[in-house]
Amino acid sequence: FHEELPNGETCNCDFENTVCSGCHFYEVNTDSETWHDAKAICEGKGGQLAMINKASVFNLVRQFIFNNGYDDDVIYGFWFGLNDLANEGEYVWSDGTILSDDDFTKWARNQPSGGNRPDGVQDCIQMKRRAFKWDDANCENKKGHICEYTNGCF
Ligand SMILES: [Ca+2]
Ligand SMILES: [Ca+2]
Numbered sequence: 001f002h003e004e005l006p007n008g009e010t011c012n013c014d015f016e017n018t019v020c021s022g023c024h025f026y027e028v029n030t031d032s033e034t035w036h037d038a039k040a041i042c043e044g045k046g047g048q049l050a051m052i053n054k055a056s057v058f059n060l061v062r063q064f065i066f067n068n069g070y071d072d073d074v075i076y077g078f079w080f081g082l083n084d085l086a087n088e089g090e091y092v093w094s095d096g097t098i099l100s101d102d103d104f105t106k107w108a109r110n111q112p113s114g115g116n117r118p119d120g121v122q123d124c125i126q127m128k129r130r131a132f133k134w135d136d137a138n139c140e141n142k143k144g145h146i147c148e149y150t151n152g153c154f
Pocket of ligand 2: 137
């Protein structure tokens with residue numbers, strides 16, 4: 001599909017399972033992948049794991065997943081582009097931006113649960129199935145994932 005912006009710029013994307021906002025395209029993938037594999041898949045297609053860093057984007061993607069029933073096709077939620085792999089408790093977006101206290105967040109209750117847990121270190125962030133709220137999880141777990149493209153996608 002195509003989107004024309006007020007400035008006349010036209011944004012194009014031919015990927016299925018994709019919703020757009022201002023030439024940012026969000027592709028929902030329901031195949032189960034580790035966080036690092038999901039990251040590589042998005043980057044291999046010219047994108048990155050999605051920066052769900054605004055309420056408008058969060059609501060757009062959540063509604064898109066809900067409307068299309070994509071969360072029926074995953075067991076454990078969706079990876080997106082936020083992690084604290086480098087420094088525990090310091091959450092970093094795909095473009096290197098560090099999450100600050102004033103930024104939009106959508107953590108689930110009692111999340112992020114942080115470091116060493118029974119199922120291992122939790123350093124990669126998922127949107128939970130159904131509730132779509134954020135939860136840190138073990139990066140080796142396999143989940144769906146959400147890619148973001150800013151220069152079109154074909
Ligand atoms: Ca962590
Ligand atoms: Ca957690």
